[in-house]
Amino acid sequence: MMLSTAALSRRYGDHVALDGVDLAVPDGAVYGLVGPNGAGKTTLLAILAGLRRPSSGTISCGCPRRRVALLPDTPQFDPWLTGREVVALAWQLVAAPVPASRIDAVLQDMGLADAADRRVGGYSRGMLQRLGLAATVVGDPELLLLDEPASALDPAGRREVLDLIARLPATTLLSSHILADVQEVCDTVGILRAGRLLYQGPLDALLVGRAVPAYQVRLHEPVDRVAERLRTEPWVTAVEQDNGQSLRVGVRSLAEAELLLPRALAACDARVISLAPRAADLEDVFLELTS
Numbered sequence: 001m002m003l004s005t006a007a008l009s010r011r012y013g014d015h016v017a018l019d020g021v022d023l024a025v026p027d028g029a030v031y032g033l034v035g036p037n038g039a040g041k042t043t044l045l046a047i048l049a050g051l052r053r054p055s056s057g058t059i060s061c062g063c064p065r066r067r068v069a070l071l072p073d074t075p076q077f078d079p080w081l082t083g084r085e086v087v088a089l090a091w092q093l094v095a096a097p098v099p100a101s102r103i104d105a106v107l108q109d110m111g112l113a114d115a116a117d118r119r120v121g122g123y124s125r126g127m128l129q130r131l132g133l134a135a136t137v138v139g140d141p142e143l144l145l146l147d148e149p150a151s152a153l154d155p156a157g158r159r160e161v162l163d164l165i166a167r168l169p170a171t172t173l174l175s176s177h178i179l180a181d182v183q184e185v186c187d188t189v190g191i192l193r194a195g196r197l198l199y200q201g202p203l204d205a206l207l208v209g210r211a212v213p214a215y216q217v218r219l220h221e222p223v224d225r226v227a228e229r230l231r232t233e234p235w236v237t238a239v240e241q242d243n244g245q246s247l248r249v250g251v252r253s254l255a256e257a258e259l260l261l262p263r264a265l266a267a268c269d270a271r272v273i274s275l276a277p278r279a280a281d282l283e284d285v286f287l288e289l290t291s
Helices: 041-048 083-094 100-109 125-137 155-167 179-185 203-207 223-231 254-267 282-290
Strands: 003-012 015-021 030-034 056-061 068-071 143-147 171-175 188-193 196-202 214-219 236-241 246-251 272-278
Touching: 003 041, 015 041, 015 196, 030 041, 030 179, 041 143, 041 171, 068 125, 083 100, 083 125, 100 125, 125 143, 125 155, 155 179, 179 282, 188 203, 188 282, 196 203, 203 282, 214 223, 214 254, 223 236, 223 246, 223 254, 246 254, 254 272
Parallel strands: 030 171, 030 188, 068 143, 143 171
Antiparallel strands: 003 015, 003 056, 188 196, 214 246, 214 272, 236 246
8 A cells, every 4th residue: 555544633723624534545646635615625735745634644755755746726836947057956856967958748748848938927827827837746745745736737638737746657646526527537546525534445436326317318309308308217216317319217227217208208209319328427426425
């Protein structure tokens, strides 16, 4: 196990930020930590990085402290430094001098090669986020702690950062409110609410059998009439209109819906564009566990 905690707690007066957290991050895993605002995610990462002290409990780490790197959710740098100088300084804080080629390669991976020699005071919020990740990974850490690593990026930037995280050899613990990102790159997940760990384990095991079975139905107009008709069926548990042409139809079982749903659509002369079972996703299960 690369990282684990036992009964880890943190209190601020009467407020309990973390309450007996038993974290277990396997060696080589990409572990996604999710939870509502105020769940304790940032507090937990700060304690694991050594920036705050727990009120009680223990932490066990499978690598030296100098091989642990943290990316805060809003990385900030001295504005007079260039991007290249920021990354070079980050390396010098943890290791011996590095060839310029290593710094160039990291900046290239982060999409900052063209801005490497500009002062970071002129960087955008997204550029600063990518620069923070470059400074975090340049020292080849064994354990990465990433707090909202893609939150400030546009879709193309998020895609690049997620691809990079998936390729990194380091064990990674990332906190994110973008559940689709967590589902895409993480193999292990922990769900935190009010300082307590509600679930921890493989993502696949969490998704299987937890969310309500449903079908996604895309239709030509009129959609409202079809939705009202489906709500009268005893085997339908819920009907939600996702957008102008799409319905999410919750059902008692997928096997039952395979037989009855096409009949019901035909009976109300629905003009079907597509019909498919809706796979459970992390957002479904997250809402189920935290509501």
